Amino acid sequence: MSGPLAGVRVVDLTSVVVGPICTRSLADQGAEVVKVEPPGGDLLRNLAQGSRNAGMSGKFIQFNRNKRSVCLDLKRLEGMAAMRRLVEGADVFVSNIRPSALARLGLDHEALAAVNPRLIHCSILAFGSGGRYAERPAYDPIIQSLSGVAATFERATGEPRFVPMVMTDHITGLIAAQCIGFALYRRERTGIGEAVEVPMFENMASFVMSEHMSAATFDPPVGPTGDNRILSPEYRPMATKDGYITVGPNTNAQAFGFFDAIGRPEMRDDPRFCSASARTTNAAAYFRLRMEALRERTTAEWLEVLSARDIPCAHYNTLEDLMEDPHLADRGFFQAEDHPSEGRLRRTAVPNHFGGGRREEELHAPRLGEHTREVLRQAGYEDSEVDRLIEAGAAQEAAC
Known part of the structure; x- marks a missing residue:
């Protein structure tokens, strides 16, 4: 038995949290995810505190299990040619790059659909196309501020605050994985791929206002916005x-x-x-x-x-208490792993289960370029061709 997405090939051009959360969800359910990274690697490799070796932060490890890493320089023609070769054989392409930058690279939906019409092309964006914010850069706190998340704290405590985790990245990443599943289902019936756009701002505005539109649902409003129960200062442990x-x-x-x-x-x-x-x-x-x-x-x-x-x-559990929670222990939630370069690790398990089976082979979070040669070879490159790509700086593989 294997996971429900076994046989689905995903080219993952995402970084930091929102995209890797999406593709980790796909990978955990059996999809073959190839993480394409630039020569410097995913920013999260060195952004988060806590690591034994450079480029392998604890946060990167948690968000990038069950993936293979290919390092390509997409600014070089040879690197882009390798990327397009990967996309030709893929079912899904995921990115969290702004649309204008994606188009300049030649990786927009129209360009890739021309070589692979069955491709599900998923763009995770800060802001949806067609709106005035569309080309703005954003990270989680920007979206928390704009979408009303921080405002709920002001209503409750008198001071705007951020949720102390990258909540909007997590939520949007999981929504993107869900949307990809929907698109794959439609493709199974039609045989045709499609473009999927998943904007952080609009999804979080929906998330917040579904909860707090409240009496303003009615036109004209029959009362103020906000669920006064949840916004009460006493709504806490x-x-x-x-x-x-x-x-x-x-x-x-x-x-x-x-x-x-x-x-x-x-x-x-x-x-x-x-x-x-x-x-x-x-x-x-x-x-x-x-x-x-x-x-x-x-x-x-x-x-x-x-x-x-x-x-x-x-x-009430502290973060340290949570790691010792007896129910999670019963479920085997924190799993031990011996990583080939990082040593003994603990990581979270996949919490959801399917009666038809789960992913059979668990993969460790990859070092930058750890699978460059292996994946390019599977895409049809000879070893000598991979050597030339590496010598030209268009590709990179992890040091032994």
Whole structure:
């Protein structure tokens, strides 16, 4: 058995996070992903802190498993010719390069469809084409700022902040992988490839406003934007006698069970809390009630009491705690790996499973150009031709 994308060939001209997250998702499900890198390599190889060897940061390793690396200089004719050879035999081409730059390279959809009409050409963009921002450069914090992510923090805390992870890259990368799957399905029925455009800004604006359009959904609006429950300053882990806990009593059964657990059964009849809509309208008061009660016992005591009533609750994990979480240990989530150049590593497992099987061969995150010769040979190059490409500076392979 093998992964659902076994046999799908992907040429990956992406870097940093948003593109590699997309292609890692494809690779984890069995696709053959060839990561094409410039002579300096993916910026993430050296951008993130923490490494044993130059060019192999921990973050790069996490985002680039199950891929092979080919190093080509696309500014040289020979390098571009090799790239086009790879695309001719591919099912999918993915890039996160601005459209104008892609067109200058001759790697836009029209150019590549001429040599491979079955190709799924996916462009992950900062901003969708046709809008005034289309040619602007952007990274995750730019998109968080523009899309309203930072504004939700201002509404909740009085100060705009970024989510302390490259959330927009992760979300958009996974959406791009999803869109590629949709396009592959259509190609199976029609035999024809297509261009797919996945913009970060528009996807994140949709992500935020689907949640927070709220009463402004109606025209004219019947109230302000924003889910006041989620935007409440108290919407966060709450202090116990010895730490923190998160509780989520949302249904009437859960909320009334919570009132019983904290010794306040009379709150069932309080007009502020007697229904889900009332608790949403009075979210701040509902959260304050929780906060006052939860301070009275330890986290372990509350977990026992609340779990017995089937009330959603959880202890608070730090990043270090998460690496020791017993449920993740049961699932084998953090996996040990012996990397040929980086030594003993830990990486996250693929969390999703398919009954028809998973990827059979696990590949380590590649060194820059580690598979240049192997992949070009599979594309029809003789070893002598690869030697000439390397000597001309159009290709590069990893040092032994």
